[in-house]
Amino acid sequence: MFKNEKSFSASEIMVKRLFTLDAEMDVFKAIELLSRNKISGAPVIDSNSRLLGMFTEKSCLEVMVDAAYEGLPANDVGAFMSEPADTIKEETDFLSMAQIFLNKRTRRLPVLRNGVLVGQVSRRDLINATLKIIRRSPDRQRTLLYLSALCEMHDSPLP
Numbered sequence: 001m002f003k004n005e006k007s008f009s010a011s012e013i014m015v016k017r018l019f020t021l022d023a024e025m026d027v028f029k030a031i032e033l034l035s036r037n038k039i040s041g042a043p044v045i046d047s048n049s050r051l052l053g054m055f056t057e058k059s060c061l062e063v064m065v066d067a068a069y070e071g072l073p074a075n076d077v078g079a080f081m082s083e084p085a086d087t088i089k090e091e092t093d094f095l096s097m098a099q100i101f102l103n104k105r106t107r108r109l110p111v112l113r114n115g116v117l118v119g120q121v122s123r124r125d126l127i128n129a130t131l132k133i134i135r136r137s138p139d140r141q142r143t144l145l146y147l148s149a150l151c152e153m154h155d156s157p158l159p
Contacts, residue, residue, distance in 0.1 A: 010097060011090035013129040014111045014119030020045050021055050023078030030077045031060045043110050043117055044081045051110050051117045053081030087112050088121065097126055 019037055021030050021044045034042060034057070041056030059080045066072045086100055087110045100109060101123050111119040 007094050008129055008133075009090065009094075010088050010092040010109070010111050010119070010121050013125050014090070014121045015125065016119045018043060018117070018120055020117070021077050021081075023052050023076060023081065025077045027063050027075050027077050027080055030055055031063065034060065041108060043084075043120065044077055045117055049116045051084055051087065051112060051115075052078070053083050054108075054110070055081045056107075058082070084110055089113070090118065094126070094130070097121060101126065 019033070019039055019042045021033075021042050023044050023046070030042075034040070034055070041054055041059075044052045044055050046052055055077050059082060063072070063075075063080050086104055086106055088097060088100070090111055090113060092109075092111075097109060100106070108120050108122045110117055111121060
């Protein structure tokens with residue numbers, strides 16, 4: 001399943017078939033698409049699959065509040081997307097991804113290869129991959145989730 005049974009990289013757990021949006025798409029159409037597909041956010045890309053930003057549930061709420069206060073006419077996604085603060089590469093390891101999720105408010109990390117969007121890792125993807133390793137451990141009682149890697153209890157530096 002994983003190249004290294006004790007850890008894994010973004011390329012091994014990322015979702016590759018992504019629902020993406022165009023920056024010039026009507027913002028209300030984008031909100032409808034997210035709602036209909038039951039997803040909490042999507043990358044906004046250009047015609048070369050380069051990441052421009054993220055359009056999330058928070059972006060949707062900003063649109064709705066602006067519309068309520070200012071009677072906002074239909075606008076494009078690009079006006080409401082958040083600039084992606086954090087992206088990762090395919091070789092990003094478990095600990096690095098976990099630390100980003102713990103230290104930032106982001107729910108998903110776009111995965112880039114040479115600036116091009118190739119996938120995405122969500123908090124749930126990371127949790128599920130970790131659970132697969134723990135479930136496959138022959139002695140789950142002695143398995144320790146150690147923050148620098150997933151390792152067996154006897155490999156841990158802790159007593």
